[in-house]
Amino acid sequence: MSIRMLRTLIAIADHGTFSAAADAVFVTHAAVSQQMRALEEQWQVQIFNRATRTPEFTPLGLAILEKAREVVQAYDDIVPSVIGDDGLKGEFNLGAVPTSMTGLVPLASAMLKNKYTDLHVSLYPGLSNHLINQVERNLLNAALISKPSVISKSLSWTPLAEEPMVLIASQDVEGDDAQEILRTHPFIRFSRDAVVGDIIENWLQSNNISVVDTMELISLESISSMVMANLGVSIVPDPCVVPMNGLPLRKIPLCATPPTRQLGLIQSKSSTKTRVLEEVTNALREAIDVGLFSSDTISGPH
Template sequence: MDTRQLRTFVAIAEHGTFARAALIVNLTPSAVSQQVHSLEQELDTQLFNRDSRPPSLNLQGLKMLETAKQVLALVDETRGVLSGKQITGTLNIGSVRTSTIGLLPRAIVALRQEFPELNVNLRVGMSSTLISDVNADRLDVAVVAEHSGVSRDLLWSPFIREPLVVIAPPGTPPMPVQQLLETLPFVRFGSNVPLGAMINNELARLGIAVKDIAEIDTVPAIVECVAAGLGASIVPNIAVRENGRDMLTLPFGEPQVFRQIGMIHRPSSAKAELLTALHNKLAEVAGEFGVYRAEPSLRRS
């Protein structure tokens, strides 16, 4: 088995046919078939269902595809380290919308300043979809809030632990949190994600009866509504940390409630060192609430 066979195998899986893969790896279709045949002989198993046209990956082929991608990524990274070249390649990142408020773009910019030859693809989506894509190796990492649906095969590590705060329109006179939330109309975070459940559970525990005026599924839109005077709400500290727009801000919860955002990825990822660097860039831009982890050295030219 060699990396040429693995690259050909991955090209077939990604492009659908032996003929298209041949164009990608710059071989003839017959040479592609020979490489696949040799790989199957060495593994002593068939990787394709040849009853279909074009041939499709069978169960063993799907398992091998994941392994092949990991091996090739590790080989490419090792070559870069041993040659002393800068980190290259592509880092595929998925993120929920909440954690993209300022943090992730700034962390990516800082990461690319350190590794200018690195390409980054960013996709925003729902936590469950992003976690599934990490599992299926379609993403290198997902940036999500603390999540109960993470399998044991994935690693979740927080890079920020921040408090939740009550926000009220500019000019609101100071008053106890319960009085404020029960007096002003309430702009509810209506997204079906852990943050929404965390807020609702604490309101119920404290016995605070709010009067909803709006239900909105993005934190930035909630902040805009509160700043415009629509009512009060509860958001993560980062949403108003740099520009509170003179809104009244009070701690939420007794004791104050904190939420965590972290990275989910495979522990055996060939890009593990690069992911650690991204993690610590995120912790850095998170400021006082950042959570760091030990950072392996990455060689640079």
């Protein structure tokens, strides 16, 4: 057994087939098959059910896969965990919800880059539930997400900010009663596949507010643009870091105690990238304290 074989095993799970895994790890399809048979013979277990057209993991194979991920992650972290720079160089894979990608994430990333020139943060946008899955599979080192209702015991959650939900409308929309505006204008819905979408839907239902949906979108930028075009109103998180050159939209409080989304960092409890995770968390908190993404906050001292 070798780390190379374990990487191949993981590639099969991540890419779905032996052929796709072969491309991912730069070997032939035959080499992938040989490596997997060698593992099964060495361990005297059946990792794959080959009765199906595409070999599938057996229950035992899935258990081995999870252990393989832990072993490969630990192997990759051996040097960073013991050398003097504490891993503050190389690549760090960070997932982030799209709503954070125009203010908080770029500002925090710029702060990290200014402080640690040898540390490269690779960003992967996605919805919270997808990013959680990626962290659990060790495909991401951490992810900035909206807090879900349930968090796996294998993951660690660090709260960073609470963002209240607000009603956004074009300048042509009159009045300050959010509920009345929602009942009388077309509604541009935040995708219910997102945690934020669930928060919004729950608030609407709990307040018996019926809206007329005109579209359901996942991007805060696209929602804001549709609202700017006077195609409807929407409910979105009021960002903890205001993005640069935002659209001139009206922000109207939903109520005295609006629903909020909790924004935080999620990571595996078994991660050995403790030092770099600490610095990523500090940069996010510093960016939240600044609260504005602009040319001054990027270039100024931190």
